Amino acid sequence: MTDGRGDDTPASAPPEPATAGGVYGETWVYESIVGAIPGIDISDRLAVVVQFLLFEAGVLVLAAVYDLPGAILPGTLAVLVAAAGSAFMLDIGKRARGPGVPPTYRRLLFASSIEVVLGVLSFVLLMTYLFVWDPRDGATLFASLLGEQPPVVPSALALLVLWDVCYRIGTGWWAAVVGLWRSLTRDLSPEAADRLAGVDVRTLGFGVLQAVLLPFLWGHPVxxxxxxxxxxxxxxxxxxxxYVLRN
Structure with a gap:
């Protein structure tokens, strides 16, 4: 059966093997990693809460031990953006795997793993700025948060949180681009269009949430x-x- 635009999933095709994150090959890399941890089977909401609490505890404890009070607020907001990104990804994943969603859209969104490529690219560009470009201009962003000689453990945690944020940014951008492609090219039932409108709203909301990081980047125009x-x-x-979905 087809939707008239190239989706050709046979009606009698056997189901693909299931995983903790949904159908194999149709999960975010983040979901696959969480589902692959042996002995851990918790709800999505609890997984996000645990992620936030662990990272936030690390921020608070290291800020206290190394006397870095200026790192608490930006660190907390970065952890919040990363945890919110996990929540948005899990919600988007469930909606995008719902009935009536074009298989080509699901495969492009999940199985390509391009969100990881975009996340890696974002992280590499950020590291290049922080450690190559920024030092040429005097006081660096890293030094303003962690001191002129950043301690090793807080620096490691900061880089881990930054990777998490970059990965979520890459995911948000990929979800937006694939969402526009889907809206312009796929034939959708009203029910599927409503469900996928929910995906777009959540993608938009997560994009706007990332703006909370801007005040801590002021003075670094790049x-x-x-x-x-x-x-x-x-x-x-x-x-x-x-707009395309609703009109």
């Missing part, structure tokens, strides 16, 4: 432009996708 540009791009792309 980072401000990158984050603000990403937020604006996600808002524009998902808004167009929503």
């Amino acid at each position: 980072l401000v432009a990158a984050v603000a540009g990403h937020v604006v791009a996600v808002v524009v792309v998902t808004t167009v996708s929503l």
Whole structure:
């Protein structure tokens, strides 16, 4: 059977093997990692809460031990953005795997793992800025948060949280782009369109949430432009996708 635009999933095709995150090959890499941890079977909500509490405890404890009070608020907001990204990803994943959703959209969204590629690219560019470009301008962002000689353990945690944020940013951008492609090219039932509109709304909401990082990047115009540009791009792309779905 087809939707008239290239989705060809035989009606009699046997179901694919299931995993903790849904159908094999149709999960975020984040979901696959969580589902692959042996002996752990917790709800999505609890997984997000545990993620936030563990990282936030690390921020607070290390800030106290190494006397880094200026790192608490930006660190907490970065942890919040990462945890919120996990929540949005899990919700988007459930909606995108719902009935009536075009298989080609699901495969492109999940199985390509392009969100990881975008996350890695974002992280590499951020590291290049922090440790190559930024030091040329005097006081660096890293030094303003962790001191002129950043201690090893807080630095490691900061880089881990930054990777988490970059991965979520890559995921948000990929969800927005694929969502627009789906809205423009796929034939959707009213029920599927409503469900996928929920995906776009959540993608847009997560993009806007990332703007909370901007005040801590002030004075670093390259980072401000990158984050603000990403937020604006996600808002524009998902808004167009929503308009197409609803009209």
